[in-house]
Every structure is written in C-alpha cells, then in structure tokens.
Amino acid sequence: MWLDTPQKRTGASSPVFGPEIGLARYLYNAGHKNLLVVKVAISGSSLAVDWAPHGEDLSLLVSRVQAAMAWATNLNLRPTIGGFYWVQGERDATDRAYAADYRTNLVHFIANVRHDLLLKSWTPFAIAQTDIAAYINYEQAQHLCTSKNCRSERLWNSEVMKAQSSVTGKHVFLARTAKLPRFKDALHLTDAAELSLGTTFRRATRSQI
Amino acid sequence: MTMRWFVVGALLALSSAAMVPGASASTKPRLSPNLIVLVVAGQSNALGYQSFVIDPKTHKDVFTDKGFARGPPRALHVPGPRGLGRWTPASVA
Numbered sequence A: 001m002w003l004d005t006p007q008k009r010t011g012a013s014s015p016v017f018g019p020e021i022g023l024a025r026y027l028y029n030a031g032h033k034n035l036l037v038v039k040v041a042i043s044g045s046s047l048a049v050d051w052a053p054h055g056e057d058l059s060l061l062v063s064r065v066q067a068a069m070a071w072a073t074n075l076n077l078r079p080t081i082g083g084f085y086w087v088q089g090e091r092d093a094t095d096r097a098y099a100a101d102y103r104t105n106l107v108h109f110i111a112n113v114r115h116d117l118l119l120k121s122w123t124p125f126a127i128a129q130t131d132i133a134a135y136i137n138y139e140q141a142q143h144l145c146t147s148k149n150c151r152s153e154r155l156w157n158s159e160v161m162k163a164q165s166s167v168t169g170k171h172v173f174l175a176r177t178a179k180l181p182r183f184k185d186a187l188h189l190t191d192a193a194e195l196s197l198g199t200t201f202r203r204a205t206r207s208q209i
Numbered sequence B: 001m002t003m004r005w006f007v008v009g010a011l012l013a014l015s016s017a018a019m020v021p022g023a024s025a026s027t028k029p030r031l032s033p034n035l036i037v038l039v040v041a042g043q044s045n046a047l048g049y050q051s052f053v054i055d056p057k058t059h060k061d062v063f064t065d066k067g068f069a070r071g072p073p074r075a076l077h078v079p080g081p082r083g084l085g086r087w088t089p090a091s092v093a
Helices: A020-029 A056-074 A096-100 A102-116 A133-141 A148-166 A191-208
Strands: A035-042 A078-087 A125-129 A172-176 B006-013 B034-042
Touching: A020 A035, A020 A191, A020 B034, A035 A056, A056 A078, A056 A102, A056 B034, A078 A191, A096 A102, A096 A148, A102 A125, A102 A148, A125 A148, A125 A191, A133 A148, A172 A191
Parallel strands: A035 B034, A078 A125, A078 B034, A125 A172
Antiparallel strands: A035 B006
C-alpha cells in the first residue's frame, strides 16, 4: 500500500491522518486490494453553513470526488464509491441555532451527497458520532460558557449527538467516538483513536463493501 | 478573518498488476479492474490533528526527525468568542 499523498496541514510540523488509514488497512487485509481514498476535511466547518447545499465545502467535495473518478477512469479502472464516511459536528454543537437544525441539515446533507456523488441507494453512509463533553468540562472550569454550569452548551452537544444517531438506518451507520482518547485539548482524537475509528467504520460498513 | 485549513488527500492502494491493464501476454481483452473509492469528509477529526510515528530505536518522530514531544498545548486558549471555527495555525503552533 502506498501513501502517495501525505497530508500536511497548514502550519503543522508533521503529516496528519484521520480515520482513513485504519479503514483502508482493514479493507485491504480483507482482500480489497484496489482502494482509493478521497478526503475533503475542513477544520472548523459547519454543517449549517459550509456543508449546506451550495455551500463552499460541499461544492469542493463534489468537485474533488468527480476529479478522482475521472482520473481513475482515465487509467482504465472502474471506480465505484464504496462508502461515505462523515466526521463532523463539533462546530455545530457550539451554536444554539446550528445544533437545533442539525438533524434536518444532516438528513438533507445525506440526500445531497447521495445525489451529487451518484451513490447507489445501498452505498453505506457512516457517521462518526461526535461528542464535545470533555471540552465543555474544560470550558466550565475556565468559566467560558454562556450559560450557568454550561447547561446550554451541554444541550447543544446532546442535540447534535441525538441527531447523528437518529438518522441511522439500513444503509446509514453510526460509529461512536465518545470513549476514544483525545489530545489534551479535549477535542481532537489521538492517532490511536483515529485508527480505532477507521476500524469501527470498517466494521459498520463491511457487509456492504 | 479566520483561517480555515483543508486537506484533500488521496490514498491509493493498487496491486501492480492492476496498474498495468493488458500488460500480460493474454490474447483476451482484459476487463478494467474495479476500484473501490472511499470518501471521507468533515472537520478536523476527519483531517487528523497531530500525528506521531516514533522510531523505537531513536525515539524520534520519523516525520520531523525530532525528539518525541508530549501532547500539544491546549489549542483553544485563544481570545475571542466561543466557537470552533476560529482555529488558526498560530493557535496550535
């Protein structure tokens, strides 16, 4: 397996990786030798605005996936999108209105992705269930919340988590992240956690890939 | 203005045979190999935050050739309104 495009985040001293490494490893070991991962991830992006229909990030996602499919086809390969993996929600969980709308927005997002990327109706859509409870605890300790005892902040986080679990179904899967280890900022998953999330993604979608 | 980061990456795993369709001496036309495309999208936890690959002999990060550092300082100790959209490289450096 070649990692031919190490991902370098702006300002970071070393490459980074998300759940795709764990996911691709397990699929490869399961016999799927021809794999291509396309990732479009934007730090701090919201589902309410950035990934909304006609939003900047959704447009970027569609164009990048289409470019990858065309590239593969030109190499005389037959590309098929085997799964879509969504790791987002923290930004929306910090805003009253975004959190309240998250379920509606997520339902629309799934439909838009299926339509725009020409996914089969059975193509798995996997959602990492976000949880910023640990970060809210930090905020509470630092008196950064907008409400007493951070009640509002906890409610918004809960709304997003419930929304993520409520849209699951026959071809929409949930991968929990609440118990995964995080860096000291209480938000970001460690390398081990990213590998673990990739494994969970693989388990959730293996019956359909 | 808040700087936003994005990474568009591709990880390719292809067998060498698949990379060279028709390379064998077979007289039959070969079918194009299937390629499974996995799409990952989202925020910073999709992107990845900070990666360490430590050489067990040298105890150095193989990416940076520097000694392994413990976890980064809190990334969100920055002034301004609450919100996760305000991360900047300077805030996590």
